[in-house]
Amino acid sequence: MTLGYYPGCTLKSHARNLEDSAIEALKVLGVETVELERWNCCGAVYSLADDDLIHQLAPVRDLIRAKDMGLDKVMTLCSMCYNTLARANLLMRNDEAKRKTLNDFMEEESDYAGEVEVIHLLQFLKNDIGWDKLKAAVKVPLKDLNLSPYYGCTLTRPLEVSIDEAVSPTIFKEFIEALGGTYIHSDHSAECCSSYQMISNPEAAIEAASKVVRSAEDQGADALALSCPLCEYNLGKRQVDILKKHDDLKPLPTFYFSQLLAVALGVDPLICRFELNPTASLELLEEKGVVEKVSA
Amino acid sequence: MCQEAPLAEGKALAITAELIPVYIMGKKYMVPESLTIMKAMEYAGYQFVRGAGCRGGVCGACGTVYRLPGDYHIRVGLACQTVVQPEMYLTQIPFYPANRTSFVWDEIKGEAEEVYKAYPELFRCLACNACSKVCPMDIPVMDYIAAIKRGDLEKAAEISFDCIQCGLCATRCMGEMAQYHIAQMVRRMHGKFIDVPSEHCAKQVEAIKSGYYDDFMKEIMALGTLDPFKQDNVNDDVKKLKELYKARQGEPSTSENEWTPDSDYAILK
Secondary structure: OEEEEEOOOHHHOOOHHHHHHHHHHHHHOOOEEEEOOOOOOOOOOOOOOOOOHHHHHHHHHHHHHHHHOOOOEEEEOOHHHHHHHHHHHHHHHHOHHHHHHHHHHOOOOOOOOOOOEEEEHHHHHHHHHOHHHHHHHOOOOOOOOEEEEOOOOOOOOOHHHOOOOOOOOOHHHHHHHHOOOEEOOOOOOOOOOOOOHHHHOHHHHHHHHHHHHHHHHHOOOOEEEEOOHHHHHHHHHOHHHHHHHOOOOOOOOEEEHHHHHHHHOOOOHHHHOHHHOOOOHHHHHHHOOOOOOOOO | OEEEOOOOOOOOOOOEEEEEEEEEOOEEEEEEOOOEHHHHHHHOOOOOOOOOOOOOOOOOOOEEEEEOOOOOOOEEEEOOOOEOOOOOEEEEOOOOOOOOOOOOHHHOOOOHHHHHHHOHHHHHOOOOOHHHHOOOOOOOHHHHHHHHHOOOHHHHHHHOOOOOOOOHHHHHOOOOOOHHHHHHHHHHHHHHHHOOOOHHHHHHHHHHHOOOOHHHHHHHHHOOOOOOOOHHHHHHHHHHHHHHHHHOEOOOOOOOOOOOOOOOOEOOO
16 A cells, blocks of 8 residues: 655654654555655644735645645644644635635646645554554554653644544544553643744743643653654753753653554664654663663 | 848848847837847847856856736746747846855855754745746756755755756745755755765866876966067967867767877866
């Protein structure tokens, strides 16, 4: 099976661990990803201003590229890319006037009316692979790993692009359990990580992020599982600042969900690039016996 | 309407061509239909001090914008390559202010972050694609900016390879960046850090350093040292220079892989 794939800029630089592990894991499941031949930044943040059509050009152009390749579906890994592309897609499907304006402006491109479906990998695993089949493909169950999923804002909001039930999503729980891990509920799994506030208002950002870490730790999580490089930046790479401010918190490893998927399916940990995970993630997997310890 | 073009002094043959109207910066001129924009402008009386270089379509000095009647599209071409069309409105844009960032080349490590630091405005790209549409070399400019944004310098260097630095992309950018300068920095980084080093280039540099070409250079530099007010001296110098020029040898564009020059005045050792 082949699957059209939109990577997103960060996955080609700071979040190679998100991309490489997903592509290898999908190979194990018999799925060959086909990256868009041409693509640009998705726009990163969906513009909420009703008349701000210029910011819709970037995501719509990516969707046109997917259509031009004959794809009926395009898969994303990054939550923000998913959100921006999926919402721009709905705009093109549902708003006739804006669709015309955008198509007229991009007259050098094929006309687009939302023909391509935007999905997130978690949806693909649930709907196209199926949890049972995934469970059967697991070679190294993530037993003894207490994992708290972090949805963040963009996987489940707004309602019309939510990858699951928007209020009490279970898709991440089902995913973790299919891999043999223990699901840990956290009240803050869909609270904001602080997003770009980490740049403009770092103090408030650290407070927001610390609540996410604390909530997971309080429930007994060994690690967070997430799917967004910006969340990973705030909760993982900047965790050192959180711990400085809140010295009662312990370091909490963060994983991209695709890394957990890959190791459970027996992909070589080297491909998962744990060296890009800031907190002691690989050590945790070694300690739990998921990954064989490389003697120092 | 067929009219004889003015005869240059000493020319025996008059060239006849249909005259068509073109509007150069809004003013109407009747020019022979077979001319390029550049020659038509000269025919109309313009003299190029800037905005003309190689006249062969590779130097990028003569970027020109035009429109045709009944069509809102902005069209572009190089003045030296594009043939005039009836009723075209045109203007040359030989230069458009575009900042080029200075950096210490020896300190550059070949990382995308260095490009971001030199040209942070590249993240203002909104994918409007106006740059690609205005490129006379048909380079998908927006695509190489997108590639740089995701750190793919190799792809950006490859896509922008044909850029002739005419700068028309920068005239249209709503993000106000000078795409072609950014791409040039990337291609230089690509040449130094990513591309496979070329053996023949290193060999050639070695040959220059070893003094292999010194005598040839001295021979050329000696020309013009005699009294330039004596016409005989000038004639002799010019004659000698022509001889040297004819004797030079470069690798033919269709040569086999193994090609060796048989002249001492070979460009390639």
